[in-house]
Amino acid sequence: MTFLLRLLRLCADSLSIPLLAPVKHRALVRMLVQREIASRTSGTALGRLWPLLQPALQILGFWFLFAVVYDMRNVRGPGFAQYMLLSMLPWLCFSEVLVRATGLFREFSPLFTRSRFPLEVLPTMALVMPMLVYTPVLVLTAMWLLGLVAALKAVVVIPLLLVWTLPLVLLCAVAGLFVRDFGQALPFVLTLLMYLTPILYFPDMLPAGMRIWLWLNPMSDWMLLIHAWLNGGVLPLESVARLLALWLLLLVPCWLWFRRTELHVRELL
Amino acid sequence: MVDSGFGNKVISLIGVGKSYRSYTRDIDRALEILTGKVRHYQYDALQPLSLQVAKGEVIGVVGKNGAGKSTLLKLLAGTLQPSSGQLEINGRVSAILELGASFHPEMTGHDNVYLTCAIQGLSRQETAAAYEAIVNFAGIGEFMQRPVKTYSSGMVMRLAFAIATHVDPDILIIDEALSVGDGVFARRSFDRIMEFRQAGKTIFFCSHSLYQVEALCDRVLWLDGGRVRAEGAPAKVITAYGDFLQQESAIVQPPLVTATAEAASTATTVATPVAAQAVPRVMAVKVRVDGTEARVHAVQSGKSRIEVEVRFLSVAALPVPSVGLVILGGDGRYVASMGTVNDGIALRAGADLTGSVMVTLPDFPLLKGCYVIEVYLLCEQGLHIYERVRQVAELNVEQRGLELGIVTLPHQWQVL
Numbered sequence: 001m002t003f004l005l006r007l008l009r010l011c012a013d014s015l016s017i018p019l020l021a022p023v024k025h026r027a028l029v030r031m032l033v034q035r036e037i038a039s040r041t042s043g044t045a046l047g048r049l050w051p052l053l054q055p056a057l058q059i060l061g062f063w064f065l066f067a068v069v070y071d072m073r074n075v076r077g078p079g080f081a082q083y084m085l086l087s088m089l090p091w092l093c094f095s096e097v098l099v100r101a102t103g104l105f106r107e108f109s110p111l112f113t114r115s116r117f118p119l120e121v122l123p124t125m126a127l128v129m130p131m132l133v134y135t136p137v138l139v140l141t142a143m144w145l146l147g148l149v150a151a152l153k154a155v156v157v158i159p160l161l162l163v164w165t166l167p168l169v170l171l172c173a174v175a176g177l178f179v180r181d182f183g184q185a186l187p188f189v190l191t192l193l194m195y196l197t198p199i200l201y202f203p204d205m206l207p208a209g210m211r212i213w214l215w216l217n218p219m220s221d222w223m224l225l226i227h228a229w230l231n232g233g234v235l236p237l238e239s240v241a242r243l244l245a246l247w248l249l250l251l252v253p254c255w256l257w258f259r260r261t262e263l264h265v266r267e268l269l
Numbered sequence: 270m271v272d273s274g275f276g277n278k279v280i281s282l283i284g285v286g287k288s289y290r291s292y293t294r295d296i297d298r299a300l301e302i303l304t305g306k307v308r309h310y311q312y313d314a315l316q317p318l319s320l321q322v323a324k325g326e327v328i329g330v331v332g333k334n335g336a337g338k339s340t341l342l343k344l345l346a347g348t349l350q351p352s353s354g355q356l357e358i359n360g361r362v363s364a365i366l367e368l369g370a371s372f373h374p375e376m377t378g379h380d381n382v383y384l385t386c387a388i389q390g391l392s393r394q395e396t397a398a399a400y401e402a403i404v405n406f407a408g409i410g411e412f413m414q415r416p417v418k419t420y421s422s423g424m425v426m427r428l429a430f431a432i433a434t435h436v437d438p439d440i441l442i443i444d445e446a447l448s449v450g451d452g453v454f455a456r457r458s459f460d461r462i463m464e465f466r467q468a469g470k471t472i473f474f475c476s477h478s479l480y481q482v483e484a485l486c487d488r489v490l491w492l493d494g495g496r497v498r499a500e501g502a503p504a505k506v507i508t509a510y511g512d513f514l515q516q517e518s519a520i521v522q523p524p525l526v527t528a529t530a531e532a533a534s535t536a537t538t539v540a541t542p543v544a545a546q547a548v549p550r551v552m553a554v555k556v557r558v559d560g561t562e563a564r565v566h567a568v569q570s571g572k573s574r575i576e577v578e579v580r581f582l583s584v585a586a587l588p589v590p591s592v593g594l595v596i597l598g599g600d601g602r603y604v605a606s607m608g609t610v611n612d613g614i615a616l617r618a619g620a621d622l623t624g625s626v627m628v629t630l631p632d633f634p635l636l637k638g639c640y641v642i643e644v645y646l647l648c649e650q651g652l653h654i655y656e657r658v659r660q661v662a663e664l665n666v667e668q669r670g671l672e673l674g675i676v677t678l679p680h681q682w683q684v685l
Contacts, residue, residue, distance in 0.1 A: 027396070028387035035384060038375040042416075114370035115388050116347035116362065178299035260302045263350050267289055268298070 014255035018166060022124045029124055036129055051133045055092055059085055059141055080202070082145045086230060087199040087223050089141060090161050093134040094219070095190045097162065101126045101169040102176025102183035105265050112266065119262050126169045127162045134158045142230055150230045157226055164222075164243060167250035170258040177265065198223050218246055279440055279471050280322035280345065284354035287315040287340050314340040316496045317354055324439075325469035329486030329503060331479065331510050333517075336492040338475045339444065342366065345473060346442050360439025360471070363389065368429035368449065374418035378409065378428055381417050385429070389436045399435045406461070407431040408454070426450055434461050440471045447474075447481060448653060452547045456587065459653040483507045484652055515602070549590040549655045551646050552623065553580040556662035563662075568633055570668035571677055575630040577661075581646055583618035590655060591616060592626050593645040596664075599638060604675060610651030633666070634677045640664040 022029050041047045066072045067081035100107075104122050111117045135158040143151035175182040197219040198206065206214060214220040221239035228235050290309035292298045297308040315337040322328055330338050343349040344356060346364035371388055372381045382403055386396040404410050407427045409420070417425060430449045434441070441462070448459035466472060466485070476482050482489060482503065489506040491499040498513075499506045555578040558566040568575070579592050593608035607628060609616055618624040641663050646656040 025387075027383075027391070027393050030393075031380065031384040031387045034380055035373045035376055038373060038380070042375040111371055111388065112348070114348060114367045115364075115385075116390075117371075117388055174299065174302070178295050178302075180295065257302060263352075264290070264298055264302065266349055 010256065011252050014252045017120050018123050018170070018255060019163070021118070021120045022128065025118055025121050025124075028118070028121060029128060032121070032125055033128060033132070036125075051129070052137060055089065055134055055137045056140070058092065059089060059137065062088055083202065083227065084200060085141055085145065086138075086226065087197075089134060089138045090157060090222065090226055091194060091197065091199050091219070093130045093158055094161060094165060094222075095187075095194070097126055097130050097165055098168060098172050098190065099183075099187055100130075101172035102186055104169075104173040105177045105261075109265070119265070122173065123166055123169050123258070126173070127165065131158055131162050146230060149232070153230055157229065161222060164247050167247060167254040170254040171250070174257050174261045177261070177268070193217065193219065196220075218243055277324045278321050279324045279359050280320070281357040282318055282320045282354065283356075284317040284319055285315070285344065285351045285356045286313065286317040286353040287337075287344060287349060288313045288352040313495050315344070315492075318497055319354075320490070320500075322471060322473075324471055326488060327466060327472040327474060327486045329482035329489040330473065330475040330492060331477070331482055331489060331507070332492035332498075333514075335494075337495040338492055340495075341492065342442050342444055342473065342475055345440070358440065361390065361437065362440045362442060363433045363436050363438030364442040364444075365430065365433050365446070365449070366442065366444045368433065369417075369425040370429075372417050372425065372429065375416055377416055378413040378420070381428070382413075382432055385432045386436060389432075391436055399437070403428075403431045403435045406435065406457070423450055423454075427454055430458055430461075434458075434465070438465075438470065440473065441465050442473045442475075444475050445477070447476075447478075447485075456548055456648065456653060456655070459648070463650075463652075479507050479511060481652060547584070549581055549583050549587065549646055551579065551644065551656050551658050552582050554578070554644050554658055554661045555580075556642060558664070565663045566665065568635075568664045568666045570636050570666050571632055571634065573633045575633050575664070576627055577630075577642060577644070578625060578627040579644055579646075580623065580625045581616075581618075583622045583624060585622060588649040589616050589618045589624060591647045591649055591651050592628075593647055593651065594628055595643045595645070596635070597641050597643065598675070599640070604635065604640060608645075608647070608651050610647070610649070633664075634679075635664075635666050636672055636675055636677060637666050637668045638675065640666065 037048055037051065041050050044050055046053065063081060063085055066084055072080040072084075101123075104126050108117070108122055108125065112119055135155065138158055139151050139154045142154035172182070172186065176186075194200075196213045196217050198214065203211075203214055203220065203224070221236070221243050224236045224239050225243070227233070288311040290298075290311045292301075292309050300306070301308045318341070330341060332338050340349065342364070343366070344351055345358065346362055346366060347358075348364075348366075371385050373384065376384065379400075382400060383393065383396050386399070387393075391399070404413055407424075407430075409424050409428060412420060412424065417428075420428070426449050443462065447462055448455040450458060462472070472485075474482065474486060486503050488501065489499075489503045490497060491506050491510050493513075499509050555562055555576075556564070556566070557576045557578070558568055558573050560574075566573075566575075577594055579594075581590060581592070583589050591609045591614075593606065593610075595606045596604045598604050609626060614626070616624050616626055641660045644658045644661050645654055646658075647654055
């Protein structure tokens, strides 16, 4: 009974502490975002525009390549270029968050080793800046490609994706701290995962024998979900259920691992 | 466990200890966290310690380097977590440990105030309410919209100190220095800490300056090798610690070591330009032995008369300072000290703000050996040091008799 109560409390903490941290520490999160913007844009002529321009220019580059050079605008129905661009932005956001998470503890160590800094804010810091950057870019891209309704729907895509990414952020933050090779290998793993996710191709273009990867790869569910949502299609409930189950399954152990690390990081860094 | 006897406790440590873990490989740390199986070697920085601190208490912490003082302060400041025991703190803690550590060089002073206050747990409204006071105290109003990377190190320290002491802490943790910066700001920062004391805030003060610890603290904790060696009334603990240092043949710091400014070490006369005057300064020190003024003196034990005359320049905005004098042995240990505050002497300054005081040591009682004199100009309370003048005179004491020790005590023989 005690074990069950402890487990329930752990589950409640795992859900509430990291998710409510941005609300509880909103003044701190706000200043840390300003700090990050200052770090990234100080001395540049375009200043605060740069974080937004970077993914926007990247998307324009992809559009130029696939829509103009390869002329793939009208491949299969809604158009491949449109599909690819609306898939690529969430993926870029997802991969940027995970790569950054591997260095999260080291990045903020000057703060938490010298002051009373709440460590539960760190996962938020991996998520909040990409959310502020990629949400408007995705909204503008959806507006450009699909119209106003899709643009309004796009507002929730990146925040939901990032909340779902939280357990992976916790995992990558701890793994990146203790196993340096993890941070080096992750970009390569993410590139492989991108090729196994229907971003640069429609899901049905994958050879039949390899479609098991679509089922095994949760990012495929995300792609299905995003396109169904933005295009006004029927939401694939199986994907929703699978993503939710995976999230709940990962969040508790990942949060527990992160909390256990707290004692170590203040000594290690 | 030590109970202060005060009703309202703000700090409670019950068996709080800190051990640092050492791992052969980084991966072992991750595996230990995952599996719970111990894969480390550990050494204890702080043995389990129990302590209750009441609101308004000033606790001094003394001990040699490596005794566990910094570990204890970091545990209290929340930058370390205890390995064992229960640590409870009721109230907001502000630590003067690594001033400016949370500043970001690319952000303006204004934004760094908000960032540091946010880390301390203040809301934007609370920070906004304290902002003017912080800026006024730091005295760098015109720089607040510039990046901190353009500040001098002194400006960074002033701003950081102003923040640390304006976030309305209930508990203030001070590592070593009772004041920061120099000149006028050093005095202001010292006054600020004294205001905390008078306001009944709890203060943890860790220092090698035994004089200041004894003068300020209600209770002193002596740590040695991560353990509490003694705890109790300042006079008792400081005396025991001083004896310990002598037994250890450690180099004992002179009682007043946190000088904010030092005069030339070889001259007995110190001139200070009046235009640069911001805090009281020593203008001249003269040491006469049997009427002869020099820097190096031959002194007859029990016979010579020594006069030390100190001329100082006061500042209109501040109370007239006090003067202290220390006699050090050849090994750096302090042999004797005297101060105007301790002896109840109030100094005066004239219309030109200058003043003088002379202390006379008749029939110099120290036995043969080499001694040096140092002079201190201090605040009116005899705590904050404006200026320290080292080695104003060297005394080479000779004696005729065969007495042993360092001093001849007044005595009488009676044949019965």
